[in-house]
Amino acid sequence: MSFLARLRQLFEPAKTEERTAVAGGTQTGAETPPMPETGRGSTREAADFEALEELLIDAGIDVETTMAILHDVRKGTIGRPTVDQVVGRVRAQLAAALDLDSALHVDGSPAVILVTGVNGVGKTSSIAKLANMLKDGGMTILLVAADTFRAGAIDQLAVLGERIGVPVMRSIEGQDPSSVVFNGLQKAIADSVDVVIVDTAGRMENKKNLTAELQKILRTIETKFGRSPSEVLLVIDATTGENALMQARAFSDAVPVSGIILTKVDSGARGGSIIGIARELRIPIKLVCDGETMTSIKPFDKDDVVNMILLSE
Ligand SMILES: Nc1nc2c(ncn2[C@@H]2O[C@H](COP(=O)(O)OP(=O)(O)OP(=O)(O)O)[C@@H](O)[C@H]2O)c(=O)[nH]1
Numbered sequence: 090m091s092f093l094a095r096l097r098q099l100f101e102p103a104k105t106e107e108r109t110a111v112a113g114g115t116q117t118g119a120e121t122p123p124m125p126e127t128g129r130g131s132t133r134e135a136a137d138f139e140a141l142e143e144l145l146i147d148a149g150i151d152v153e154t155t156m157a158i159l160h161d162v163r164k165g166t167i168g169r170p171t172v173d174q175v176v177g178r179v180r181a182q183l184a185a186a187l188d189l190d191s192a193l194h195v196d197g198s199p200a201v202i203l204v205t206g207v208n209g210v211g212k213t214s215s216i217a218k219l220a221n222m223l224k225d226g227g228m229t230i231l232l233v234a235a236d237t238f239r240a241g242a243i244d245q246l247a248v249l250g251e252r253i254g255v256p257v258m259r260s261i262e263g264q265d266p267s268s269v270v271f272n273g274l275q276k277a278i279a280d281s282v283d284v285v286i287v288d289t290a291g292r293m294e295n296k297k298n299l300t301a302e303l304q305k306i307l308r309t310i311e312t313k314f315g316r317s318p319s320e321v322l323l324v325i326d327a328t329t330g331e332n333a334l335m336q337a338r339a340f341s342d343a344v345p346v347s348g349i350i351l352t353k354v355d356s357g358a359r360g361g362s363i364i365g366i367a368r369e370l371r372i373p374i375k376l377v378c379d380g381e382t383m384t385s386i387k388p389f390d391k392d393d394v395v396n397m398i399l400l401s402e
């Protein structure tokens with residue numbers, strides 16, 4: 090059952106009716122007035138709020154946002170809130186948490202976009218989708234295969250680049266990722282390319298190596314080319330539960346993450362943890378991927394993401 094359906098079930102009028110009937114009342118559901126502030130009403134309200142709190146936490150919503158929602162629902166209603174009041178306040182708080190600068194910055198010549206994330210979240214495919222989107226917008230792109238941990242990763246980017254008609258700076262397995270980025274940027278400058286998008290490894294011998302490599306790539310861009318990436322994007326798989334927040338914390342501790350690409354929202358996403366990331370780390374979602382085709386990418390839309398969370402099972 091979706092988060093929204095469970096919310097509705099918790100606060101639906103029928104429940105009030107049933108409870109009132111048990112208590113000896115005769116009112117009918119839809120017209121049931123709010124419960125008076127009696128001792129019994131307060132106990133029931135407390136139980137409702139406890140259930141609401143449980144529901145929000147269970148949906149992956151962070152504690153701070155959960156508390157803000159409970160506070161809003163309490164302060165805005167006298168007696169028992171209606172379903173629509175509760176849903177409206179949940180929506181408003183989720184939207185407020187997501188209210189960050191979601192514009193994708195592609196400044197610089199070339200602009201550099203570094204794409205990071207743990208293995209399997211959708212980095213390489215999102216890069217191809219993003220390149221395709223920017224190319225359609227009239228920009229020239231170079232993809233850089235700086236995930237040199239696996240030969241397969243290099244081939245995957247090369248195949249996708251060919252499919253969308255975007256050149257790829259290839260590498261060889263085991264090559265220093267920073268040297269690939271250096272070569273790529275040199276080529277991009279020589280060819281007057283608008284945007285360089287760098288694929289990175291999601292898996293290494295250990296996490297320390299992974300973040301050290303990212304930091305080295307950033308240093309190379311800074312020291313050799315005197316610039317910073319216009320975006321450091323972290324890819325988060327929307328089907329990941331609370332681990333998503335831990336991933337975001339770890340990456341943003343290591344590198345200046347400027348935005349999130351939220352992937353796999355088409356695959357039964359849970360997604361609630363994205364709210365904690367936005368609220369705690371102030372990292373905006375910039376792009377959303379919802380399928381496996383090269384056009385399954387779109388700029389972040391607040392209502393879409395709020396709906397995704399509300400409709401998640
Ligand atoms: N349904 C769906 N599948 C996706 C989406 N994005 C990526 N995938 C799939 O997820 C799998 C992993 O995607 P990759 O792009 O290879 O992920 P990665 O992060 O580059 O993986 P590593 O290079 O191994 O770290 C592939 O099978 C993709 O087709 C999406 O938005 N929707």
Ligand SMILES: [Mg+2]
Nearest residue numbers: 212213236242
């Ligand atoms: Mg990859």
